[in-house]
Amino acid sequence: MTEQKLEPATIDVGKDAASGLRLWSAQAALKQGEARVLSQQTTYGNFLTRANASIGWSVTLTAAYCAGSAQAHLHWLIYPAVFTTGSAFLAACAFCSRRMATPGDDPQYVMDCGLSTELEITEALAIRIQRDIALNVQVISELKDYMDMAFILLAISTVFTATLAAINNSIFN
Numbered sequence: 001m002t003e004q005k006l007e008p009a010t011i012d013v014g015k016d017a018a019s020g021l022r023l024w025s026a027q028a029a030l031k032q033g034e035a036r037v038l039s040q041q042t043t044y045g046n047f048l049t050r051a052n053a054s055i056g057w058s059v060t061l062t063a064a065y066c067a068g069s070a071q072a073h074l075h076w077l078i079y080p081a082v083f084t085t086g087s088a089f090l091a092a093c094a095f096c097s098r099r100m101a102t103p104g105d106d107p108q109y110v111m112d113c114g115l116s117t118e119l120e121i122t123e124a125l126a127i128r129i130q131r132d133i134a135l136n137v138q139v140i141s142e143l144k145d146y147m148d149m150a151f152i153l154l155a156i157s158t159v160f161t162a163t164l165a166a167i168n169n170s171i172f173n
Contacts, residue, residue, distance in 0.1 A: 036129075037101060040133070044139070048095065051091040051143075051150070054091035055088050058084045058087040058154060061080070062081050065080050065081035065084065065157075066081050076168065080161045084154060084157045087151070090147075090153065091146070093146045094150075097143055097146070098135075098139050101136050
């Protein structure tokens with residue numbers, strides 16, 4: 001039996017500092033940044049959908065509370081109507097929020113940025129997309145705050161109504 005020498009396996013470690021790691025890193029950062037901005041756009045759209053639903057529920061409940069408060073023994077329904085009106089206004093504020101940054105960049109910027117290598121341009125684009133991500137985080141945080149307050153007011157109105165109805169015994173008579 002002859003002994004065979006096993007050669008150590010070579011592992012492909014990808015790019016290194018001598019073979020273009022910096023360019024690969026810039027390209028990867030740009031790709032990841034674009035994916036993040038797309039995800040933020042989806043989140044933004046979801047917030048606007050929730051805001052629209054909240055406005056619908058708030059207006060419906062406000063109308064019901066106002067109609068109910070016209071009856072003498074249900075005049076207290078005007079109080080939850082104030083909460084639902086506030087909820088509708090806060091949800092509407094979501095539609096007045098600042099603009100989100102979108103994926104991609106202005107082609108004119110890419111063409112005229114004044115940089116001389118693919119690496120420099122890719123790094124500049126990655127830095128710009130990082131700025132866009134930070135802007136989008138602020139906008140989404142603002143939307144979250146509006147929607148949180150809107151849903152809290154909506155919840156308060158329903159709990160308030162149920163509590164007052166139980167106290168006034170108006171539902172159970």
